[in-house]
Amino acid sequence: MLNARIRSRIFQVAAGIAAVSPLLVLLFVAGVLVMDAWPAFKFQGFSFFTGITWNMGNMYASNPIVHNGVEGAPGATFGILPFIVGTIGSSLIAMMIAVPISLLSAFALVYKIPPRYARWISSAVELLAGIPSVVFGLWGMVVLAPIVANQIGPWLTHFGKVLPFLAGPVGSGFGLLTSGIVLAVMVIPIITATSRDLIAQVPKLPIEGAQALGMTTFESIRHITFPMVRRGVIGAIILGWGRALGETMAVLMVSGNATNYLPTNLYSPISTMASTVAALLDGALTDFSKLSIHALALIAVTLLVITMITNLLARLLVQLGRRDVGTEA
Amino acid sequence: MNNFKKVSLMTISTLIGASALGASVSIVPAFAKSHVAHRSASVVKLQETGSTLLFPLFQLWVPAYKKVAPSVQITPSGTGSGTGIQQASDGTVQIGASDAYMSAAQLQTTPGILNIPLAISAQQVMYHIPGVSKKVHLKLTGNILAQIYTGKIRYWNDPQIAKLNKGVKLPHNAIVPIHRQDASGDTFLFTQFLTDTNANWSQTVQYGTSVSWPSVPGALGAQGNQGVVQTAVNTPNSVAYVGISWLDQGLQHGLGEAMLQNKAGKFLLPNNNTIKSAAGAMIGKTPKDERISLIYAPGKNSYPIINYEYAIVNQKQANPATANAVKKLLDWAISPSGGNKAVFMQKVHFLPLPASIQPLSKAQINKIHG
């Protein structure tokens, strides 16, 4: 018995240490990034977040400029508002598409599709997670962008009178909407797979009981299953959102990579923060003053902060929703 | 059996099972072969990384060089010129590749780095205008392109373009300028051309592997030359600059190829003759360290956008054996009977290094030591 106690103790301590690992990793990564980003913030100040012009400066000039004690290439100025807008816009569109589709699919998979087929469909959905993002990007470029430009876009412009954001011109198909759809396809497997497992773990008894009492299948799910899995599902959604915010390669291929202007409608070309870091890292390496590298690190830090804020907001919403009802253990 | 062990066992055995499966499929046949191949004891491993324009050529060289020097194992990769320069100077790779020569300021921060031309490349301007026959080569100037990319010329039937292209029916459609989003030697060449031909551009945007593109509504950025071609194909009324190795791809997909005006005022397409004569005009001007722009060369028959493709090498290599291997490889690469052979050059539309430039590159190669 004593032996078992000790083993249990060891297990708990080991698990506790493991539980701190995400925190340590994040602190370390964030620490390195913040240190790397600091000169850029010193150089640019808060206009970094509100400016719309991104210019790494003339790297072939040999007369560096000095601003606030930091040396940069002549002409250097860093404003990332378009990237912030593009990142939040495209990920929001992605979640608006992916969340309902994933949840409905997960419920259908657990309750309506015979297990024999459900297993195959689930595997197919999860296969999607293993496809390299470049392939999604290519699919978005070759298949999706023309469909958005010629079918989906023109159809959506009919609603332009109600929502001016939906009005044309539709453009080339490379932009906000296409990026959002590609991101949605990429996060659907994450949300679907996780929610399906959670739903499948809900005990069958109360559901059958409720149906015996006269609830329809939909009602029993809405009132019994959903409240039980809600927290887990929201976790999955936030995880998917994080992936949408941080995706690089696929977005790079379909977003149109707008530089120095803000999107005007749903079809405008955009740039996201993650894809900008990926695209410009190579060029920034040739900056003799190293300021461009610091600026890219500052983008990464900003993205980290944005991810934190969106997560906190999502949590707050959940908390508020819970208070309204006043139940849930 | 307890569940905890079961899960860990299951996970690990799945992974190992999968690895074993993959490995057994692939290792077994190779095993027999590797026994034969590993005779020579002193194997030298060389890593090359950088320019995605030079990468396809390096890939052609690898199998050929294996026959020349079997004990040298070369791994090329295409990551981008900036990465090539960075990693060659911090020593993580032996050879970097770049379409653009390093700036003087950058050389100061990384002393001992050589810029060695290996071949000559060029760039063309391509467009996708519905209704314009593929047989017609639109005539464009650097000045006009600069105005398109700054948004001053907005439509294809702009008087400036129409004046040069009498007889071509140009539509009143908004032009979509496409640029490279990733940092690129192609951007370096194109922006240098615009800098040389448009005063406003030379004051504002200037040149570099990555510039701050003026905001033109609807303007697109694309990833890599392949991405530029694909985006142009998808986007009617677009115009783009494309590395010459992708010329065939662009033409196959139905893009038009523009004739560009050179310094002498003539409109030319890039081909062996026009690239050669442009290179010829610049030979005498090439300095000892070979860092020079070949853009907008003088001469009636000179195509305006050509450049040296550079190997970026640290003079001081990790050890004499590596230094020797690097020297031998580069010597072979610039030799007309080695890497500069027509078989390789034609596939990527490059031109061999002119004979009179060879000694300059050779002198630089000789500086490499262990």
Next chain:
Amino acid sequence: MDTRADSGVSEVSIQTMPSYEMHSYRRKVKSIAVWSISFAALAFVMFIILDILLSVISKGVPGLSLKLFATQTSGIAGGLQNAILGTLMLIVISSLISAPLGVLAGIYISLFAPKRFGAVIRFISEVLAGIPSIVIGYFGYMVMVLQWGMGFSALAGGISLSIIILPYIVRTTDASFRQIPKSYLEGAIALGMTPFMATRTVLLKLATPGVLTGILLAVSIALGETAPLIYTAGWSNFDPNLQLIKNPVAYLTYVVWTYLNEPYNAAHQLAYTAALLLVAIVLVLHLLVRLLQRGSIKHA
């Protein structure tokens, strides 16, 4: 019509009972409508999946040959043996690091941690999942490759991947364990079991499918990553060996990413075949896990 959408189980069955006597027809229609939309959603997802999978298969299959598995990459010709082995090596390294850590962490925050601590770790994991993979790659390059002197290596690549997949494993493990009613753990402890015994005998059995799906999902995500590896694992035309540092390794996503951006059709072919192989590896992993799962259920 129903404002009680989020109410708890017991309340629903008691308080809303009377209203269920009425509108029974409307409710049935609503239920059917919702299920139809669900089926449509599922069909839509399946359509896109099949479209992507089929395009990968149809473009990748023509490049399949025995030579692909038997030879190493050499220029644009040659096989993918080095990349297949390198990919498997990176996956094994990253799972060996992140699976034990992640599962233990998930168990801890779901069962034993103080409420606030659990919430913090959950939050941290989600933030970690949001870091763009290219940033992890650059971080790996600056810290591991240069500062720690690992060079381009399997270890640097594997660690970068484990940073990326750790939060997924933590969160899915955590969610699976939290799904189990608290009374199970309490009951087991009341019966005299230690927390460790209770976890591994009673709870783990129930949580296993979820945990495994999480690990699989994480490994699939790792398989599909390119950006973090370019700056940490490098690339090599030759097979990986047991030298874990200062020795670049090959991986399939590099082939997909780089070879698609080349002027040769042969290179494009190799890229598509590499993508197909990635999908095949994910498929094999899935089948193996499902097989083992079924086997263990029968024995239990």
